[in-house]
Amino acid sequence: MSRLVLVLGDQLSLSLSALRHADPARDIVVMAEVADETTYVHHHPKKIALVLAAMRQFADALREAGWDVRYSQLDDTHNAGSIVGELLRRAEETGASEVLVTEPGEWRLITHLRHAPIKTHILPDDRFIASHQEFEAWAKGRKQLRMEYFYREMRRKTGLLMEGDAPVGGKWNFDHENRKPAPDAVAFDGPKRFAPDAVVAAVLALVKRRFAPHFGTLHPFWFATTRAQALDHFVSKALPLFGDYQDAMLSDNRFLYHSVISSYINIGLLDPLEVCQKVENAYEKGAVPINAAEGFIRQIIGWREYMRGIYFLEGPEYPTRNALGHKRDLPALFWGAETQMRCLARTVGQTCDEAYAHHIQRLMITGNFALLAGIDPGQVHEWYLAVYMDAFEWVEAPNTVGMSQFADGGIIASKPYVSSGAYINRMSDYCKGCAYSVSKKTGEGACPFNLLYWHFLDRHRDRFSGNARMGNMYRTWDRMDAEKRETVIAEAEDFLRRLDAGAQV
Numbered sequence: 001m002s003r004l005v006l007v008l009g010d011q012l013s014l015s016l017s018a019l020r021h022a023d024p025a026r027d028i029v030v031m032a033e034v035a036d037e038t039t040y041v042h043h044h045p046k047k048i049a050l051v052l053a054a055m056r057q058f059a060d061a062l063r064e065a066g067w068d069v070r071y072s073q074l075d076d077t078h079n080a081g082s083i084v085g086e087l088l089r090r091a092e093e094t095g096a097s098e099v100l101v102t103e104p105g106e107w108r109l110i111t112h113l114r115h116a117p118i119k120t121h122i123l124p125d126d127r128f129i130a131s132h133q134e135f136e137a138w139a140k141g142r143k144q145l146r147m148e149y150f151y152r153e154m155r156r157k158t159g160l161l162m163e164g165d166a167p168v169g170g171k172w173n174f175d176h177e178n179r180k181p182a183p184d185a186v187a188f189d190g191p192k193r194f195a196p197d198a199v200v201a202a203v204l205a206l207v208k209r210r211f212a213p214h215f216g217t218l219h220p221f222w223f224a225t226t227r228a229q230a231l232d233h234f235v236s237k238a239l240p241l242f243g244d245y246q247d248a249m250l251s252d253n254r255f256l257y258h259s260v261i262s263s264y265i266n267i268g269l270l271d272p273l274e275v276c277q278k279v280e281n282a283y284e285k286g287a288v289p290i291n292a293a294e295g296f297i298r299q300i301i302g303w304r305e306y307m308r309g310i311y312f313l314e315g316p317e318y319p320t321r322n323a324l325g326h327k328r329d330l331p332a333l334f335w336g337a338e339t340q341m342r343c344l345a346r347t348v349g350q351t352c353d354e355a356y357a358h359h360i361q362r363l364m365i366t367g368n369f370a371l372l373a374g375i376d377p378g379q380v381h382e383w384y385l386a387v388y389m390d391a392f393e394w395v396e397a398p399n400t401v402g403m404s405q406f407a408d409g410g411i412i413a414s415k416p417y418v419s420s421g422a423y424i425n426r427m428s429d430y431c432k433g434c435a436y437s438v439s440k441k442t443g444e445g446a447c448p449f450n451l452l453y454w455h456f457l458d459r460h461r462d463r464f465s466g467n468a469r470m471g472n473m474y475r476t477w478d479r480m481d482a483e484k485r486e487t488v489i490a491e492a493e494d495f496l497r498r499l500d501a502g503a504q505v
């Protein structure tokens, strides 16, 4: 009796465990574009286009490799509209009575499959370096789950940048060399762009027709949709300076030296270990410095793996955490409403155009603002899940709820990632030309980040004043004269009132 092999939109890897455990001579692959998955949050049109186009290309690759693939397009008349619905329809069509699937990267879908009215075998997703069991074993008994220590385990496990038991270059982490402010000129002309082929063009027409009201622009669409298209440009051109300017932000350069590779890895076109090995090779050949190679490899085998570990360790309720009790609604400026705050206007505008912003824009512009302003982390989470091309819950939720919003109470971050305007000014060119003045702390035209920063610290004093890493901040606040502190708080509250009333800020 044949079995169905379900391949999801972020499982586009020929080495997928479900495919490895199946037999092309008798089992049948099911792939389905379904309404449920495209609309449970209002995904950016570019994200929907990437996933659907890459799914269609991957189905062709599977057919070429000898698989019988039953593929449902979104507009097909008999499309059941949900993953489980499509499985049942294909089971009836083929007579199959069992399903093989690699574990989805989201509790929501895992639950649907566990309760599906057809026998379903969920196999581990071994495209990651650490299994759930390994992460649990590492986490067990530790008071704090610091990424740095987990990362060292992953270096030892993979042997990447290792000389025996010791890290290459004598140090595990070269991060202090990776914080240079924005450069005047950027030598990298951005990620490689691909003209849409017939498959991509058909998907773009479909997405334009079905998802026009979603936030985000569809065209131009230049992303890779096949494995063959995805990697070399970054390693040869951007990687050498990746480390130096990792935290910098420039209004007119949306990618700086970033790889723009997360979507390709997250949907399975590229294997994370293979990407890291390419980077290690480039380092060994002398093509990139150690700070760039180590910095990049740390993001992938450190942060990426660690985020997944936390998501599965903490369980399905993790995305709903709200340790700081923040309740404010997400303001309309996150959906593109006009704002005078140039850093936010630029980051949200770029997100709308590209479905991409790099880490520091996500963390220290939109994330920082949401945290300072006390926005409901559930709404912030849904925004990030919707608007970024690389957003899948296992990686998006820990980054947003944990790292950026401190809503998990400090599992991921040892202190909240908050800053006043001074940090944004140091790391970007946004403040030049902003209607607000970054050097003004209060009064007409004072930068809202300056006001909200102190307001945040003040309102969460009980929780954070004892945090050793935040003592200096509280001492600075306490040294200000009382009248100034009152002015800051009153002006911050006035700003928040205007935000709540929907006024342009």
Ligand SMILES: Cc1cc2nc3c(=O)[nH]c(=O)nc-3n(C[C@H](O)[C@H](O)[C@H](O)COP(=O)(O)OP(=O)(O)OC[C@H]3O[C@@H](n4cnc5c(N)ncnc54)[C@H](O)[C@@H]3O)c2cc1C
Pocket (backbone or CB within 6 Å): 257, 258, 259, 260, 261, 262, 263, 265, 266, 296, 299, 300, 303, 304, 305, 307, 357, 358, 359, 360, 362, 363, 367, 384, 388, 390, 391, 392, 395, 396, 397, 399, 400, 403, 404
């Ligand atoms: C609030 C917030 C939400 C985020 N949401 C997502 C998300 O939905 N999906 C996602 O893949 N990343 C997310 N990140 C992490 C990071 O911002 C993106 O991985 C990165 O910006 C992708 O761009 P890039 O490929 O150019 O990365 P680069 O800067 O070139 O980094 C290289 C690679 O390292 C990995 N990486 C780097 N940082 C992280 C991290 N913190 N967590 C996981 N992987 C990391 C990615 O695979 C990335 O492609 C989020 C970060 C924040 C602060």
Ligand code: SF4
Pocket (backbone or CB within 6 Å): 340, 341, 342, 343, 344, 420, 421, 422, 424, 425, 430, 431, 432, 434, 435, 436, 437, 438, 447, 448, 449
């Ligand atoms: S002045 Fe303040 S609001 Fe304006 S760009 Fe700088 S940090 Fe952002």
